Amino acid sequence: MKNDIGEILFSEAEIKNSVSALAQKLTVDYKHKNLTIIGVLNGSLVFLSDLIRHVPFPVKIDTIKANTYVGASTAPNAETEIIHDINIGVKDEHVLVVDDILDTGKTLSGIIRMLTKYSPLSIKVCVLLNKMARREREIVPDYCCFEIEDKFVVGYGLDFDNRYRNLPYIAVLKDGIMIR
Ligand code: IMP
Ligand code: MG
Numbered sequence: 800m801k802n803d804i805g806e807i808l809f810s811e812a813e814i815k816n817s818v819s820a821l822a823q824k825l826t827v828d829y830k831h832k833n834l835t836i837i838g839v840l841n842g843s844l845v846f847l848s849d850l851i852r853h854v855p856f857p858v859k860i861d862t863i864k865a866n867t868y869v870g871a872s873t874a875p876n877a878e879t880e881i882i883h884d885i886n887i888g889v890k891d892e893h894v895l896v897v898d899d900i901l902d903t904g905k906t907l908s909g910i911i912r913m914l915t916k917y918s919p920l921s922i923k924v925c926v927l928l929n930k931m932a933r934r935e936r937e938i939v940p941d942y943c944c945f946e947i948e949d950k951f952v953v954g955y956g957l958d959f960d961n962r963y964r965n966l967p968y969i970a971v972l973k974d975g976i977m978i979r
Contacts, residue, residue: 808950811968825942839899843927885914
C-alpha cells in the first residue's frame with residue numbers, strides 16, 4: 800500500500816493534534832447541550848471514532864449513508880438519496896453532522912436537507928477536510944480540521960475505489976494509481 804503513496808499532506812501527529820483541538824472547541828460549544836453526532840458513512844469512520852473519544856461529555860452517536868448522483872440534469876433536492884437513515888430521534892437534540900470532506904457540497908447539503916425534516920434544535924457541519932475549490936452548493940463547515948487545495952486525497956477514512964481508508968495519514972496517490 801505504501802508504494803502507492805505520493806506526497807503526505809497531513810501526518811498522523813498533525814491529524815491527532817487537530818482532532819484534539821477540534822474536540823476542545825466542541826466541548827466549549829456543546830458541553831451543556833444535548834448533542835447527537837451523526838457520522839456520514841463510510842468516509843467519516845476513522846475521523847468519527849477518534850473525534851468522539853476526545854469528547855468528555857455524554858453524546859449520542861448515530862450514522863447516516865447517502866448516495867449522491869453526479870450529472871447536471873439532477874435537480875438539487877433529488878440528487879441525494881438516503882440509503883441508511885438515522886435510527887434515533889433528534890427532535891430535542893443539537894445535531895453535528897461529521898464527514899470526511901466537503902467537496903462540491905452536494906452530499907452534505909442533501910443530508911442536512913433530510914435531517915431538517917426531523918426538526919432538531921440545530922444542525923452544524925464538522926469535516927476533517929474542506930476543499931473549497933470545487934464547491935457547487937452554498938455550504939461552509941462550522942468545524943474543520945484542515946483546508947486543502949483541489950487535490951484528490953486518501954487515508955484516514957478517505958478512499959479511492961474503497962481502498963486506502965486505513966492509512967493513518969492523509970496523502971496523494973502516486974501518478975498512475977488512479978487510472979488502474
Ligand atoms: P461532495 O458531495 O462533492 O461534497 O462529496 C463528498 C464526498 O466525495 C466525500 O464524502 C468523499 O467520499 C468524496 N470525495 C471528495 N473529494 C475526495 C478526495 O479528495 N478523496 C476522497 N474522497 C473524496
Ligand atoms: Mg468516498
